[in-house]
Amino acid sequence: MKRFAVIGVGGYIAPRHLKAIKDTGNVVVAALDKNDSVGIIDSYFPDADFFTEFERLDRHLELLRRRGTEKVDYVTICSPNYLHDAHIRFALRIGADAICEKPLVLNPWNVAALEEIAQETGRRINTILQLRLHPAIIALREQADRGPKNKIYDVELTYITSRGRWYNVSWKGDIHKSGGVATNIGVHFFDILTWIFGDVKTNTVNLHRQTKACGVLELERARVKWFLSLDKDDLPEKKDPEQKTYRSMKIDGREIEFSEGFADLHTKSYEQILQGRGFTTKDVLTSIKIVSEIRKAKETDLWDDCHPMLERTKIAAGNDMD
DSSP states (O other): OOEEOOOOOSSSHHHHHHHHHHHHTTTEEEOOOOOOGGGGGGGGGSSSSEESSHHHHHHHHHHHHTTTTTTOOOEESSSSSGGGGHHHHHHHTTTTTTEEEOOOOSSHHHHHHHHHHHHTTOEHHHOGGGGGGGGHHHHHHHHHHHHHOOOEEEEEEEEEOOOTTHHHHHGGGOOOOOHHHHHHHHHHHHHHHHHOOOOOOEEEEEESSEEEEEEEESSSSEEEEEEEEEOGGOOOOOTTTTTOOOEEEEEEEOOOOOOSSSSTTHHHHHHHHHHOOOOHHHHHHHHHHHHHHHHHHHOOOOOTOTTTTHHHHHHHHTTTTT
């Protein structure tokens, strides 16, 4: 049984990590969140020590480390994106391996610095790239590998997940803390696309607003037209008014169905990590570069052969980030 500490246990994604830790037969001994609405812990690890101040968690875990047999083996990081870098460093320095939600960091140069600390401490940095474990995505990669090596696939990615007014007030609405919409909801899609179709040749941004972004990625074996949005008005008209999310990926005009199969991907991620086969900083570097470039890019006026949502959305978006 491995011993875990969880940073950001009150966040949206934390329950998936708590479930994965329990499902793999391990235990959370300490948890941190600045907010104390964390009753979810009772469903998994009611005996875990809980802290609202980082300094007290630091002192507690250092005490456990000095006791030897009670030290934590892993620190799971579910904190806001801009804090991931510091919390990974903390995990390594107390002698634990890190497990960090996406995005690992906001800037590619942070990755090299973390790799240096990992080498110095002899600890591992694991990142959650759960879509690489999705059966439909694995099948797509295998299909592409079997296909003609010189074929350039036409890919259209659309991901719309509506968020309320709270989003822009929270840290997620602050581009300096979240990295913006492409980082917050798109980084894992960019990861699987480059995992399947190769490295980036060009990265063009057609639209970049606070709640939506759109562009074109030229990869070694694909041309990807992508659209990401948090705006409910971008959702397609459906019979179900309760639908809050629309996810679509088309390859050469054929829809790839992967709306199901997400339930246990974090548990599968933990199983691999515990076997020493987790995804590393090297796996995540390409997608971090992509979203960093998107964040800094100027919008292009070249609209030819772009995502079909672009023209409608550009008009509707107006000047909310100009």
